[in-house]
Amino acid sequence: MTSDAVRLVASIMPSSVDHGIALAQRARMRGADYVEFRLDRWSDPSTVANLLRGTPGPTIVACRVPNDGGVFEGDPDERRRLLQAAVLGGVTWIDLEHWEPYCPPPGAGVRVLRSFHRFGTAPRDLVGIVDRMSTSGPDALKVVLRAYDAADLDLLDALYARGYDVPLVAFLAGEPGLASRFLAVLRGAPFLYCHTAADAATAPGQPDLFEALEIYRARSMRQRGRFWGLAGSPVSHSLGMRLHNFVERHVAGAPTYFPFDSKDPERLVRVLTSFGSRFAGLSITAPLKQHFVPLCDELSPAARACGAINTLIHDNGRLRGENTDVVGIRAALCEALPRRGAFAGRRALVLGAGGSARAAVVALQDLGCEVALSVRSRQGIRAFAEQHDVSLYPIDRKAFEAFEPDVLVHATPVGQGDGRGSRGDCLVDSRSLHAGMVVLDLVYAPVRTPLFCHAVAAGATAVSGLTMYLHQAREQLRLVLDARAPSIPSLHRLLGPLSHEPLVIRSSEHG
Incomplete structure (x- = not known):
């Protein structure tokens, strides 16, 4: 041999x-x-x-x-x-x-x-x-x-x-x-x-x-020779292994992408960087998006604004933290309302307090929205909310009644079919949704979450979490490959049966 x-x-x-x-x-x-x-x-x-x-x-x-x-x-x-x-x-x-x-x-x-x-x-x-x-x-x-x-x-x-x-x-x-x-x-x-x-x-x-x-x-x-992967826990639900490994159909020599189910970011980074230049970096998912920040030698402006990263780039022994969730959320919302300035002055409510919720706040404020957060606990998010001038509400219907949002971003695992939340779960009372609202559910497995379906039934514009996922993944690929990444339709096709799922259902398209 x-x-x-x-x-x-x-x-x-x-x-x-x-x-x-x-x-x-x-x-x-x-x-x-x-x-x-x-x-x-x-x-x-x-x-x-x-x-x-x-x-x-x-x-x-x-x-x-x-x-x-x-x-x-x-x-x-x-x-x-x-x-x-x-x-x-x-x-x-x-x-x-x-x-x-x-x-x-x-x-x-x-x-x-x-x-x-x-x-x-x-x-x-x-x-x-x-x-x-x-x-x-x-x-x-x-x-x-x-x-x-x-x-x-x-x-x-x-x-x-x-x-x-x-x-x-x-x-x-x-x-x-x-x-x-x-x-x-x-x-x-x-x-x-x-x-x-x-x-x-x-x-x-x-x-x-x-x-x-x-x-x-x-x-x-x-x-x-080179590899990268997804760090977090759990990671088995992710589409990343299929998407990022099939990308070689478009980009010759693309590094292999692996799952790293871990709750110990410091130890994980230490062992992966021991591979030297063969280690290209990581995608970061819950619950590690904030925990990786202190390990970075450098942070992008978006990562610094969020206080969380979803992308780690390993370059000549240095670690750079990026946050492509901001790009992904902004692009997904703009697919719902593509007209320039369409979100300016709108009231946007974000459900959640983790790294994805923070990215949503930054993205929505970039689009000109007035933003509020709906959270289970104010502990751990209060400083971020004060820094970004964001109001805090509990997660219940009263938040909708008090803030009257016309944009909703759901950024918790509830509704995800991976063991962290039942597929049938939904934090939002369907009566809080209405025609003209834009609803983005960051959960993408399943694609048609209960919240997505409730939004469609209410006549709102429903944006699948898969939309955001594809946009942030494309930006990750650009950073890791240091080259132009495949188009969103090309990436969507790599997902096999999921390529037939709609990414956005606009209110004008309802039955």
């Missing part, structure tokens, strides 16, 4: 020979280079050779016990017989845990992958453990730790710094560790483990094989 080649491994846990062969054939058809057979549910060593004979191409065999993240519960001798049967059956690689005394005899024609798995707290002597593994004559080393935060990437830094004589694949398991699997490829890992069906993953956080090939473009990652 050459050092510049990554092999996509479809990891499967079959229950029988026929089942395993069928799963392997499907994996090969979908683009897998290797098939890993996890024999955790196997009991008969005599059938292992039949499984391998029925599977053309390179294979890996492993058999994990519960302490190592597997489900094999037989005795050690039974497990060893399965591994020996795989060696005799012609397996390409055999995965042996660091504690396993068995090793194929010289001349057996099989490569040894020595592995260490820990799904609890990482051991203090991790480097020492892997150093000892490296002296056992392996052909490659594998280390898997549990991720509780994407910033746990720093647990692996010392291992990659060791410069072992054999290839190392070290990554984090679990959803927050998804990016670590791909970043391991950038660091020279020989294997990228994938699943072929979400309900058949053999370890938490495995990427789908199609996702690895088509979205993250794993085969060409090393050639592109």
Whole structure:
């Protein structure tokens, strides 16, 4: 195996020979280079050779016990017989845990992958453990730790710094560790483990094989070299992974975009900047937009005005904070009322107190609106409100009665289908909406939120959060790529089925 080649491994846990062969054939058809057979549910060593004979191409065999993240519960001798049967059956690689005394005899024609798995707290002597593994004559080393935060990437830094004589694949398991699997490829890992069906993953956080090939473009990652991603928690709902990775259809060599589910921005930035010029920057989402500000060496005027950033640019070791939410909100509203000066003198109410709400205040004031904030708690937002001469109201219908807005921007997660709020939730009483009002809901998943639908029913001009998302994403791309970004219609088309969703429904278009 050459050092510049990554092999996509479809990891499967079959229950029988026929089942395993069928799963392997499907994996090969979908683009897998290797098939890993996890024999955790196997009991008969005599059938292992039949499984391998029925599977053309390179294979890996492993058999994990519960302490190592597997489900094999037989005795050690039974497990060893399965591994020996795989060696005799012609397996390409055999995965042996660091504690396993068995090793194929010289001349057996099989490569040894020595592995260490820990799904609890990482051991203090991790480097020492892997150093000892490296002296056992392996052909490659594998280390898997549990991720509780994407910033746990720093647990692996010392291992990659060791410069072992054999290839190392070290990554984090679990959803927050998804990016670590791909970043391991950038660091020279020989294997990228994938699943072929979400309900058949053999370890938490495995990427789908199609996702690895088509979205993250794993085969060409090393050639592109650069990456960026989305930092926040949660991040799984974001369209960013699809949008920013498919942008290469328009911009050759665009960096790969990864999810970084993290609540520890300082630690995350420290480990990502250790990649040097390969790290291009981050998109920032809740709840981190304000927390990233102190980490920046420089802030744009919009970021300074908001006291929050949604974009971090890494340039020669310096961190620049930008706020493209302001651009996105302003552009989305102007799609609703494109006439120049259309918002001047209008009364605009913003629901929320986070980074997006602050960006909405700045954008609306740029457009000439009189702005008020409707918040659950004044704590944490009072200073911003005073600085921007913004009135504060509670989140209820009385805010609408007192302020009488004709522009509404919703900037909370309520209505988002990602676990932070039920899809059926809406903070706004539909009786507070009326014809002639402009309503922008910054939630974009689902596109047609309850608030969006209520606005349409009331005869208001309804602006989808997807509109704002596309505009701010385009500005992010311009900053990160340092080049002209694709047009809004081009970006919209990259979203597949969502490209058919309307971005704005104007009051004049109602039934």
